[in-house]
Amino acid sequence: MASARPPIGDPAEDVSKAAAPGEETLMQNSKVMTADEAIARIKDDDVIATTGFVQSCIPEMLHAALEKRFVETRAPRDLTLIMCAGAGDSKGLGTGRLHHEGLLKRVIAANFGRMPKVAEAAQNNKIQGYNLPQGVISKLYRSCASGSPGLFTKVGLHTYVDPRFGGGKVNTVTREDLVKLLEVEGQEWLFYKATPINVALIRATSADPLGNLSMEKECLTLDVLAQAMAAHNNGGVVIAQVERLVADGSIKPKDVKVPGILVDCVVVADPPEMHRMNYGVVYDPALAGEVRVTVDNLPTMALDERKIIARRASFELPLNGVINLGVGAPDGVANVANEEKVTPYLVMTTEAGAIGGVLAGGSSFGSSANAHSIIDQNQMFDFYHGGGLDLTCLGMAECDSLGNVNTSKFGGRLNGCGGFIDISQNARAVVFAGTFTAGGLKIAIEDGNLKIVQEGRARKFVKQVEQVTFSGQYAADKSQPVIYVTERCVFQLTDHGLELIEVAPGIDIERDILAHMAFKPHIHSPIAMNPALFAEGPMGLLADLLNEGLKDRISYDASRNLLSINLSAWAARKKADVADLQRAISEACTAAGRKVNAVVNQDGCRIAEDLYDQYADMVAYVNKHHYERMARYATSAITRTKLQDALRRRGLETRVYDSAEAAYASLGISAA
Template sequence: MHLLDRIGMAARIVRWRLTWERRDLDYRPPGALDARFMTAREAAALIPDGACCLSTGMAGNARCSTLLWAIRERFEQEGHPRELTWMAVGGQGGRGRAPGTVEELGQPGLVTRFISGHVETTKSMLALADAGQLEMHVLPQGEMCFALEAQGEGGDAVLSRTGVGTVLDPRCGRGSPVTPDAGLQLIEAAGEMLRYRLPRLDVAVIAAPWADARGNLYFRDAATITEIREAARAARANGGRVLASVAGVIPADPERISLPAALVDAIAVNPLQEQTILSPQRDCWRLFTPGGDGDDAAAIEKLRFINRFLRLTPVRGPVECALARLGAHVFARTAAPPATVNIGVGFGEEVCRELYQSPLRPDLTFTTETGVYGGLPAPGIYFGAAVHPERMESSAWMFRHYQEHLDVTVLGFLEVDATGNVNVSRRGPRFADYVGPGGLPSITASARTCIFVGTFMQGAKWRIENERMVLEAPGKAKLVDTVSEVTFNGREALQAGKQVWYVTTVGAFRLTDGGLVLEMVMPGLDIERDIRPHCGLRFALPDGGPATAPAAVLRDAGYVLAWGEGIRA
């Protein structure tokens, strides 16, 4: 970005930050409109005490802000609705910082049970769990979508091998409950499979870009769709209600209706509704929509600048960028074209950027579990959206597509153990440290190749000098004898015929029947000096010893990626 562009974007961010709590919960649009149109407060009054509700969206995309604010304010003023069960498939919190997220509902007595795939960003809910005021459950995002879909079709459960042998499996783990003394169990053993279900959905709270005067909804200009259709159908099948927030009223277009008025009970118009963070729906960023402006380089630079400026996501230095290049190197050597790829949050995003800007790009189709197909998965606070996607589908569609077509997934990790198990769900002993499995169990159950990317030690200090990796000070081992929680089962993956790799700051490990094998070492590192003493698990070496990764992995320029070879100068 040019200097003036950076200054302009910084000014936009500051204006957004100063006004991000603006709202008018009594706004009613003018004109002759269907009776479904009402204020946000009136819509919130339709939620009864004890109801089971679900909100849609992910991260900063398609937030139901005006309805969430209205629900909270009604509770503060009237004490109702109370004792709600609230469900959110993907991460919908603001990390205790950003307003207008599902965290608005993290009030004692308002929500007493929270069910989600990813809870790390919902700090207010985690605080209630720590205080013993909230029952918390987690399920894989894919199975949540399928269970929601099943409710819309008159069922109440789905069978799946996803999660077998992990913390989600009641035979060896706790199942769905995270907090003790839970009042229900949402995962049951069913032979060699698991049965997943959700509580009966009473109220779907959704955000769509537009409505017409008759109450039909349109997803045009959306950054994500996620579970809107499945949630609406489930609520209606259960005799419940569908509450929608939209940015405005547009002329009817029968050929492009996304959700018919027959599936909607209340529509609150919020002129300030965002397509995504910093992007008002009424002035949406085309870079997040199919057929956008096509300028990939400008879009990528814009999103990286915003994430760095807001500092809501980690800033990557030279060592972290080298780790991402090693991940791209392993990907290019192990995957085969053409490939459908899922990208996870964190280092997966950095690997994706390397692949997207490489000659491999024409043979790759990137996807995210929100249903966004094609384009470049967006980083940081925009996770779930994509730069110039080919098309938009629902989350359930995408997870089903993965079952047949997912070639590779690139994900992060918190811990890896001697049998290849991975923990991505628990950072520490407190509920405030809990992350949740997210979509990982569903995604890895489908992918033919799983590449986990993360730092070798937590808190270690490294530097790159003369195209050599140098360990300055060790940290806490992340490759351990036994992970604190099994989110991914290594043995199950091998039995299913998957390739599994663990790419770290020191090199790349491959999972075998005998455990982890160090196949590749970063230039400059000595196994006995820099790796074994700081590794909490036993690993093997291949015959002839591990290969040394290309020196170009440690450069920020002057290299290319090639299928079957990886990075070369």
């Protein structure tokens, strides 16, 4: 590797010119060295933690130097690699460079997809491997730094990470248990064992002569501080790759991300390509937060299956809520929200630490243009694990009748869970989004109807998922709202598994849905998907999310003193929806000037699993203040049962009729 190049960029100054009299000793003891000199400090059997998120913030020069040393000298050998998200291009860069036989003995990672040859070695029992949740690994760095033996969390319960289902081990040669199931005060918890770290390979923008690091041109800060502290406090080595050197005092104290007391080696990237922002972007000041850019003219998505899915998922967005979007079909939700002018009412986040702004895609995935703030990855997972997310929209590779989802191991590939388990288990509500089948699916939209031109080769709705990355039963037990959105239909998670609740216009249930599933979902009274999803032009998403049409669903007949409330195909997706409904009913009844008889049509009405009690509280309020008598009906047996259970818990009239005629008859009023 080439030696360190001169410092660049304002306010950086040439260190040799900045040195004052009496500082020569400090300069002689500089931590700056070549990549080869730094990597020479790594010993056989060391445990290495490296930074990077997907294709961003990767210390490429350090990975390249480690690969070069091993290829030339066959040392160091039998290393343990610990990493969170994948850090590579899937073609050999990043941690993909570490595939050489003998270099690695064990890998503990959230994602293997970015280093396919390493994944192959794990699948062939050539190395030990653990696939653990990204947020857990991220927070374990702090456990290592503080001397804690590990981490207690519920993340991973009832998935393949749970010791009852494999403990996150990816092959048969991996025998040590890093995850234990424990009971604390009557509740199940997982305990993840911390692995002491000897070497931290981190990355920053600038370094001063003391080794203080700043990250002004990085798009994310990730876990560099926690990793450096973990290695240092274990008596290990911290090697930092930087873009430039700056004079002593150039970095303001609050801008120092990693203090020099933790840093042993500073390597200046040379050539500059070794320090690209990500593999597809050399540098983007908007992603670094140095400038703000105009985003009003983002490209509009073509009306294809991906946009249909993103559009339908967008109707679940909670205004003023905090959102996380996964890769693939889910990332189209951000585009749709922008098209529909909904973005100002949302706060998008990434598990990598970006909050607000416009989420980036492609090689920049994980970062954000015009971000409100960027926090460390482990802090973001504190927020996620604690229930801070209002909604997440994630992809799905496989789904079974119980609502289990697999994204980590399928089709003979070890991909890994990434942050999927951390996010899906702790978000208030979950939308899984993806095409109904995979591999060659082609659709057409004709006169507002969806037509399947060519079916995908692979089924996604299978009898049993290969690996449980998301447990449907666990989610149902927690009353977590979960739906599964495809281009042709929508399913909802219930206590008994998947229920088909929406079907696209033009789609035949037997021909286009059931014929391509390995199981039959519950089918009661599915409604048609919103026709606006299949038409060009704006959908009126913001008006829908604001419930501006609720007043049009309520009518009053003074001659019969009858209030008719039509909640057919309406959804209570968040607390604000229930509050909006109560307000609309109260306003209509106040205008009537007296207590009214009310009939409520709840046919096709969807109430989120965790909102039934709040909905029942709303019913109790309007009953007490506005209703003389009331009857409601729904053709779906599941809807009736859930409503009745919620009403019973509030001591209310529990009868939900199965037809409009029966509801009206109970009040002695004709339906006409």
